[in-house]
Amino acid sequence: MRGLASPGADRRRRLAAAGLAAGLAWASGAAAQVPGIGPLVPQPSAPVGPTPGPLPSPLGAPPGALAPPAGQVALYLSASFAGDGKPIRSGLSWRIYEDRGEAAQPTLVNRSANPAPTITLPPGNYVIHVAYGYAGATKRVSLQSGNLAERLTISAGALKLGGSVSESPIPPNRLTFAVYVPIGANSEGRLVTANAKAGEVLRLPEGTYHVVSTYGESNAIMRADLKVETGRVTEATLNHRAATVTLKLVGSEGGEAFAGTAFSVLTPGGDVIREAIGAFPSVTLAEGDYVLIARHEGQVYTREFKVESGLNRDIEILANK
Numbered sequence: 001m002r003g004l005a006s007p008g009a010d011r012r013r014r015l016a017a018a019g020l021a022a023g024l025a026w027a028s029g030a031a032a033q034v035p036g037i038g039p040l041v042p043q044p045s046a047p048v049g050p051t052p053g054p055l056p057s058p059l060g061a062p063p064g065a066l067a068p069p070a071g072q073v074a075l076y077l078s079a080s081f082a083g084d085g086k087p088i089r090s091g092l093s094w095r096i097y098e099d100r101g102e103a104a105q106p107t108l109v110n111r112s113a114n115p116a117p118t119i120t121l122p123p124g125n126y127v128i129h130v131a132y133g134y135a136g137a138t139k140r141v142s143l144q145s146g147n148l149a150e151r152l153t154i155s156a157g158a159l160k161l162g163g164s165v166s167e168s169p170i171p172p173n174r175l176t177f178a179v180y181v182p183i184g185a186n187s188e189g190r191l192v193t194a195n196a197k198a199g200e201v202l203r204l205p206e207g208t209y210h211v212v213s214t215y216g217e218s219n220a221i222m223r224a225d226l227k228v229e230t231g232r233v234t235e236a237t238l239n240h241r242a243a244t245v246t247l248k249l250v251g252s253e254g255g256e257a258f259a260g261t262a263f264s265v266l267t268p269g270g271d272v273i274r275e276a277i278g279a280f281p282s283v284t285l286a287e288g289d290y291v292l293i294a295r296h297e298g299q300v301y302t303r304e305f306k307v308e309s310g311l312n313r314d315i316e317i318l319a320n321k
Contacts, residue, residue: 041099073123073143078116078211079130081231082155082206089115091132091203094145099125132156133203134192157228159202162237163213169214170240172198174284180210187225188212206230213238216284218265218274241309244284247276248316249294249301258319262295268304280314292317 001188036290075096092115097106106127110119120262121143129138130148135156141148161177163170177196183189187210196202206228213222228234247265257279265274265283268291274283287309294301294317301317 018297028117042172059294069120069245071122072120073144073145074147075119075121075126075128075141076116076147077112077119077128077130078149078151078152078159079132080151082153083230085153086231087116088132091115091201093131094119095129095131096121097129098287099127109271117302128152130154135205155206155230156203157206157230158233158237159196159204159209159211159228160199160233161196161211161213162198162235163215163222163240164237165215165240165242168310169237170198174215176214178212178214182208182210182225184298187223188315201233203227211236211238213240215240216241216244218283218285220284220286241287242284243287243307243310244282244308244312245305246280246314247294248280248314249291249296249319250316251319253316253318258296260296264295266291266293266295 003167010274017094025140077094079092080086081313088094090277092113094110094112094114094117095108096110096119098109099106100155109126110121112119120203123143123145125140125142127138127140130136130152132154133156135154137152137154139283141150159179161174161175162172174256175198176194177198178194179196179202180188181190181192190211192204193202208225208227211224211226213224214220215222221238222238222240224238226234226236247261247263249261249263250257260277261279262277263275264272264282265285268289270291273290276283285307287307289306292303292315296319299319301319303317305315
């Protein structure tokens with residue numbers, strides 16, 4: 001026969017049951033109250049998956065582009081080389097013209113030197129022109145609403161020119177280059193530029209060019225036909241056969257030069273190549289034979305001399321002869 005439980009045992013059972021319930025409530029994430037702190041609420045775990053990216057760009061725009069103002073159209077421009085399609089990242093000049101039809105002259109409305117500009121325009125018809133040095137491309141577009149991305153293709157490369165004498169580089173300030181487009185049998189059919197500098201990157205349409213290099217200011221000239229390929233820089237060094245001579249009228253060999261002397265350099269056939277006035281002017285000449293005439297105080301003196309490539313030297317005329 002089961003006996004009656006004592007009041008103390010019954011109280012102990014109630015306390016044990018209350019403790020077990022509290023433990024279960026904490027394990028299931030229920031709120032617990034700590035005096036002086038407040039309820040303890042389990043924190044949700046971080047979401048699993050990819051981090052949200054930036055807001056999408058407007059339709060037709062490059063990544064990260066902003067939407068145009070209301071009532072405007074964003075024109076996103078870029079250019080690439082024909083053939084391999086590589087983007088052109090420098091040397092571009094953009095112009096946007098309002099297209100007013102065949103009967104009217106287009107009106108310039110915007111320009112940019114940025115290689116990939118974003119231009120905001122009102123809706124309408126426009127002509128896009130991009131220049132890459134002496135090369136370029138043109139396209140007509142109609143802007144209605146939203147955005148328009150246009151990539152123009154340019155068939156162009158570049159020339160980078162230099163000169164040398166006897167395998168020694170010629171200082172860039174002593175060289176000039178003229179570049180021509182051959183037409184038929186005429187190698188100098190159309191002049192592109194008459195004063196290109198050594199080391200300059202000359203951007204040109206793809207094709208073959210006739211290059212004339214002048215060393216100094218006389219007849220030291222070299223020519224070459226060079227090919228420009230799309231997306232490439234063609235580097236060429238033209239080898240001159242010339243030398244710089246210093247002209248002097250002296251009383252004796254190695255003596256002091258007479259100031260105010262007028263010099264003329266002629267070919268053996270009598271063609272004047274160069275004239276100069278001074279005590280000792282310098283002249284750069286192609287290799288070959290020459291005649292030098294010096295005039296001083298009513299007297300005329302003459303001598304023949306030879307120019308050898310790469311041999312810079314003094315050419316003296318004795319005034320007592």
